[in-house]
Amino acid sequence: MPIISLSNTYLERLCGTDKKAILSVLPKIGSDIERIEDNHIDTEFFPNRPDLYSTEGVARAIRGYLGTETGEEIYTITDSGITFSLDENIRTIRPYFGTAVIRDINFDNDAILSLMGLQEALHWVLGRGRKKVSIGVHNFDSVTPPFFYHAVSPDTSFVPLDMDEEITMREILEIHPKGRDYAHIVSHLEKFPIITDAHDQVLSFPPIINGELTKVTEETKNLLLDVTGTDQRAVILALNILCTSLISAGGRCEGVRVDDVFMPDLSPSVRSVSVAECNALLGLSLTPKDMVVALEKMRFGAEHNPECEERVLVRVPCYRADIMHDWDIFEDVGIGYGLDTIPASLPHVATIGVEHPIMRALSRVRMACAGLGYIEVMPFTLTNTRILFDAMQRPHHPGTLSILHPIREEQSVFRTDILPSLLDLFRINKRRELPQRLFSTGDVVLHEVTLQKVALASTHPGADFSEMYAVIASLCHELGIAYTVQEGSDPAFIPGRAADIVHTDTGTVIGQFGEIHPDVLRAFDIDQPVAAVELTLSGVLYPLEEAL
């Protein structure tokens, strides 16, 4: 989630109230306050509400919640008479487009910072790093309509923002910092997107960089917006959020004709919702009027439909991306009403709790191991083949589950055994008092199947085969496992001091125990003898298919 920085003075001015009142409302409308500074508040909002990524948008919500200005904002759009045309060649590259003109904006520093913050946040949240949506804001007075959105050769040149000489679009991707950051979005294309004016002057190379020509400063009075992208919904939403935010900042919105479509369309969408369904979901008994009040607080347009007692007509503002279902409106009723004031109660749902058989089995294993004097550890299940196999002198298991894009080699596979993690913990605890006796139980994965195992290990100067044999005998007795023992050949153990545990019921080898091979000990940087065992539990204590 992006962090939005809200200027105190600007926010107080837009809200018409003080910092204290603002701070009390913010959590109630879903803000997670990160930091409170003398001159600004850093806050996070959930990605379903990109309309709250500007100071103007937050102020609109706060005014509603405090009741100083409720209901929907009405936006009037006049016709600027300006036209835009899209070339056919852009349709396969970056086909969706939105634009508007904002006039008479009072661009002080706060408003510019808020717009830049909004643009940045929308690039990430809606634009997915400018891929789906990117936004350009231009000084309208430096260019001449009509405008043209099309695709051109990468050798076309212009002066990009923050540079003073013409370079080609291809060079922009190599030299300009923004070009390098976002080159991956366009570098595979034969032709690059571009927006030009009546005199062929370049406004923008979406989604990379604007031209220096249309740079916005504190003196700028009139703006031209361009929004381009690969997802129509996201492009329109970004345009609506920008326009409504700039209108709140004092601008006047004028429409533009893009081919034959007049935009922006800032009118609300309409939903008729059921009062009973809302009450049933929230556990309230609101009247239609209560619902209207709560919705107006949340800046919806709402009215009780007089023809139908049971329904409320809701006008959803054009900047709300998250209203997909009636329940989304009911959630806002709940927030408007106050989530903390909804009475919390326990229903009578008569059910009987049942422990999962695997969890019950693992609890018993833990109890038995602790009873034998062993201390439980809970190591990570992600590990690496060096610890799992190389250090253990074991062949790599063909059923090992590898992570496709690990962060670090240390944690690049899911464990196939637990014992190596115990030896690694002996290494970590090398300076601690002896004897050390550890156990661990939990998931391993083999051939994409999740199984459970238990491992125990003991280290001290006298740790030997007999000690571990006694532990196995006791553990298997406690857990009701019938077994026989045969000479083992696991290379992790000393030859002649290793044994396989054979499950009597199935005749399969379900574990190994013995004295750990000195070369293995050295590979784990352990100085003392270790006796250890590992035992498979799945298919022994419970059938394999117990897992969901």
Added chain:
Amino acid sequence: MMSPMRYELSLNEKRLLAALAELPNEQHDPVDLGNKLSSPPESVIQYANLLSSKGLCTIERIVSISVVRTEEGELYARYGLPERQLYNSFDTSIEMNQLNRHPLARIGIGWMRRLGWITIQDGVITKTDAPPSDLEQGLLRLHEHLNLSEHFKRRLIKRGLIQEIETISYKIHISPDGQNLAAQGLDLREELGTLTSEQIISGSWKELPLRKYDVTKPPKRIFPGKIHPYQQLIDEMRHILLSMGFTELHGDVIQSAFWNFDALFQPQDHPAREMQDTFHLAGSRSPPDGWEQVRDIHEHGGQTSSTGWGGHWDPEVSKGLVLRTHTTCLSVQTLAKNRVPPQKAFCIGRVYRREAIDPTHTPEFEQLEGIVMDEGLTFGHLMGYLREFYTRMGFESVRFRPAYFPYTEPSVEPEVYVEGLGWVELGGAGVFREEVTAPWGVSCPVLAWGLGVSRVAMLRMNLRDLRELYQSDIDWVKSYPLISTGGL
């Protein structure tokens, strides 16, 4: 009148006291006492210290310094100082080159010259006269002359011929209290440490002096075998939920993107699905029967009042495998199988997120998840369950903040009040969206909540670093008391 019971004396102390009492007016030497008691002198001093701490004797510590020859000094005392040996090795004169071959030449020539025993001219050494030097005499007659002048002693020490050694001796003397106690008679029979079976059965133990213990002396520390404190906390949560009538779930750590994301109405281009946030795996699993319903929900809302996400839903994307990023994937599979109300289920299991390890993040951690499905359930009931659960976990103050999760509506983040920290976010909750339940024919509300178990562990166990749970210091696990995770 002083009671003999005031003193808890071991047999050794009593034996020493008895020996001292035999000659009450004398200063006793530990060596002599040791011979008498058949104990090494060090042990006698130890017993005397114990008696002295009870005021029964006094100990005088005497430090004396004596001078002895060093190994080198011993050698020269026998064969003469190097300059004397060298002087005696030639007649009246000798070539310097020749004398230099003598093993003692390096030390000796300088000293002979300094003492004026020789003259050196044109590379030839000629004897003058060599009266015995004071050093020679001092060294030879060391034992006769214990009162060497300090200056002279320093010179010998500086040449490394003698050294000072410090010897400590003790004089032990019985005190009047000791005499009184001894006069009352001391039981000098052998004391018993452990009773034998024979002594217990025969009753002979009644006649035997049992050694008393100093009960204030701390014992040797021992530690029980132990279930990890974090597992104990997990078990506490399991018991709370089982007692609230929830059935426990358990499942595969490998999940298809279908169950982990698509079935939970996460759009296919949601950032959490990307490789930066999720551990993707090789291989694929076909979506289950009924997957078309999920596709329709994503594309246009299916049979519900939802608009869906729009666009195209790709079944291939849903086949990819991931390490489960939450246990919610198990909840929805449970609902798909058990659509008849009521259902209450929970799961505490490890989940995987592609995060680098630092004190507050680990790529794997435990998540708790609970769901309740029944007719007539409301968001108020969800808050009821949350309050109940958190109260039982020891968090009295709970509040709710609006939140967003793709699969619940309404959604909240419960926050609990922790002294010293303020409001701490402790999970997420909501009512499953119709887009999640409808494809499986579940028609009544499903309440769901999730909780980061490791965050609770950090709060309850006062941990600063999550890694302590997974890469534990054995001493920490050994010494962490059971009661500290066991609730209030």
